[in-house]
Amino acid sequence: MKRLRYFIQRTVLSMIQSPLLSSATIGTIAVALMLLAFFTLIVLNVQNITQQWSRDIQVTVYLERVPSTTKLEQWQQEIDEHPMVENVTYISQKQAFERFRTRLGQNEDLLDGLLPEILPASFELSLAQEARNERGAEILVKELKKNPAFSNFRYGQDWLKRYDAFMFLLKLTGTLAGGFLIFATLFIISNTIKLTIYARRDELEIMTLIGATPMFIKIPFLAEGALQGIIGALLALGGCHALYYFFLKKGLSALLTTTTAGNISFLPLPMQLSVIFLGFLLGICGSMLPLRKFVRI
Amino acid sequence: MSMIQMCKIAKIYPNGAPALHDIDIQIPSGDFVYITGSSGAGKSTLLRLLYCADRPTRGQILMGKRNITRLSPRKIAFLRRQIGFVFQDFKLLLNRTVLENVALPLQVQGVGNEETRARAFELLQYVGLEYKTQRKPLELSGGEQQRVAIARAMIVRPKLLLADEPTGNLDYCLALEIMDMFSRINREGTTVLVATHDKELIQQNPRRVIALKNGHMLSDSRPGPDIAATNTSTVKSREAL
Numbered sequence: 001m002k003r004l005r006y007f008i009q010r011t012v013l014s015m016i017q018s019p020l021l022s023s024a025t026i027g028t029i030a031v032a033l034m035l036l037a038f039f040t041l042i043v044l045n046v047q048n049i050t051q052q053w054s055r056d057i058q059v060t061v062y063l064e065r066v067p068s069t070t071k072l073e074q075w076q077q078e079i080d081e082h083p084m085v086e087n088v089t090y091i092s093q094k095q096a097f098e099r100f101r102t103r104l105g106q107n108e109d110l111l112d113g114l115l116p117e118i119l120p121a122s123f124e125l126s127l128a129q130e131a132r133n134e135r136g137a138e139i140l141v142k143e144l145k146k147n148p149a150f151s152n153f154r155y156g157q158d159w160l161k162r163y164d165a166f167m168f169l170l171k172l173t174g175t176l177a178g179g180f181l182i183f184a185t186l187f188i189i190s191n192t193i194k195l196t197i198y199a200r201r202d203e204l205e206i207m208t209l210i211g212a213t214p215m216f217i218k219i220p221f222l223a224e225g226a227l228q229g230i231i232g233a234l235l236a237l238g239g240c241h242a243l244y245y246f247f248l249k250k251g252l253s254a255l256l257t258t259t260t261a262g263n264i265s266f267l268p269l270p271m272q273l274s275v276i277f278l279g280f281l282l283g284i285c286g287s288m289l290p291l292r293k294f295v296r297i
Numbered sequence: 298m299s300m301i302q303m304c305k306i307a308k309i310y311p312n313g314a315p316a317l318h319d320i321d322i323q324i325p326s327g328d329f330v331y332i333t334g335s336s337g338a339g340k341s342t343l344l345r346l347l348y349c350a351d352r353p354t355r356g357q358i359l360m361g362k363r364n365i366t367r368l369s370p371r372k373i374a375f376l377r378r379q380i381g382f383v384f385q386d387f388k389l390l391l392n393r394t395v396l397e398n399v400a401l402p403l404q405v406q407g408v409g410n411e412e413t414r415a416r417a418f419e420l421l422q423y424v425g426l427e428y429k430t431q432r433k434p435l436e437l438s439g440g441e442q443q444r445v446a447i448a449r450a451m452i453v454r455p456k457l458l459l460a461d462e463p464t465g466n467l468d469y470c471l472a473l474e475i476m477d478m479f480s481r482i483n484r485e486g487t488t489v490l491v492a493t494h495d496k497e498l499i500q501q502n503p504r505r506v507i508a509l510k511n512g513h514m515l516s517d518s519r520p521g522p523d524i525a526a527t528n529t530s531t532v533k534s535r536e537a538l
Contacts, residue, residue, distance in 0.1 A: 209377060
């Protein structure tokens with residue numbers, strides 16, 4: 001208990017007694033983690049937006065002939081139970097005709113004299129999350145083709161190809177930039193902590209001379225590193241929130257459509273906790289390495 | 298009883314530089330010994346071996362009855378709790394007060410706060426700095442800083458006090474004052490080893506002198522009117538001469 005009190009007291013006092021070194025470490029951790037958190041925030045929101053786009057991916061199955069109501073319900077149920085299908089809607093010939101008329105707008109009179117039977121009935125399938133890509137759509141279509149009554153399929157092949165290519169590029173850029181950013185963050189933080197511990201190497205030497213055990217010397221430094229990491233991470237989250245609020249939410253809302261801007265959100269709570277935990281880990285690990293070097297009895 | 302016994306000690310640094318050759322020394326408990334010699338003679342290396350900052354390349358060192366040649370880091374830490382250190386550059390923590398600096402060794406040993414503070418204050422009275430407990434080291438003169446270092450060394454009631462050029466940064470008057478303090482500590486029963494190259498200081502306060510040159514022991518002599526007590530012996534060797 002006495003020891004614990006000493007360690008807590010030492011951790012806090014040492015930060016107060018070396019304000020410049022502490023601020024340098026906390027500042028570096030805050031800036032580095034803020035960049036990382038902001039990058040994650042952008043990646044997450046881009047993912048959200050692309051996920052919304054992917055909801056528009058659907059397969060339309062045109063029917064050769066309109067079957068009996070029983071048959072129709074049976075097919076609809078079969079399709080609905082397929083694991084790659086999220087939802088299925090039957091569009092009758094009349095509904096298709098009305099929809100076409102609406103789309104024509106001012107030119108709707110072109111349809112005058114025509115009957116709804118000119119258009120085929122269809123099933124519109126929205127895909128399950130994991131099937132929202134070109135390959136998923138193709139697999140589903142291949143399976144549906146087994147039913148000879150399904151004459152024709154449309155699933156926006158060209159659009160899907162472009163969507164897939166875009167997603168691949170996005171993931172590649174995200175991984176490369178994220179990897180680089182994580183590496184740079186680790187490098188900067190560990191070097192800053194190393195420098196601050198180097199600046200206090202006299203203190204480490206004196207502690208070893210007066211008979212402190214290696215653990216007794218290291219614990220306050222590790223605790224200090226952890227505390228600085230947590231404070232830095234909290235500041236990083238604060239800074240990231242400010243960037244999110246002023247740059248993403250307010251600033252970009254003018255550039256993006258209303259619906260998309262409304263969907264830009266801050267890091268979810270588990271991510272925020274992860275940033276704090278990362279700060280804690282970086283503080284401890286960043287201190288551990290130089291301490292191993294400098295605490296030599 | 299021997300406080301320190303060094304048998305055939307040699308130290309060669311990893312870069313191949315030899316620092317000590319075949320040193321045999323016995324220091325009885327309660328002795329006051331000067332380790333002297335010019336720069337590079339091996340004085341500091343000898344002290345470093347005694348507080349286990351370095352390990353000898355050959356030979357054995359006994360402290361009391363304990364062989365300290367190959368101790369684990371943890372055991373070294375516990376050994377150092379029985380030794381007081383005083384260095385030329387004082388080695389004080391500049392961001393802590395005088396009282397905190399003196400109290401540090403007892404804090405490390407887990408002694409209670411009240412007892413630590415009381416003992417630190419007592420030691421500061423002993424060195425005459427009880428009015429400067431809340432000052433930071435850089436607010437003190439060199440002599441005062443060295444007195445703080447001595448108080449810190451004495452707070453653990455050490456059996457052995459090691460001082461490496463303790464007066465190197467001080468003027469002559471202050472140096473004499475510090476040496477008086479060491480004599481007082483020695484009279485109270487602590488074995489004192491002072492590494493110094495200052496011959497004038499040794500003449501002012503004559504005690505047993507172990508002279509080193511290029512890592513060899515040149516002589517081990519005791520002063521005094523009784524010549525029989527003087528044990529001057531040329532120990533080594535052609536290379537040293």
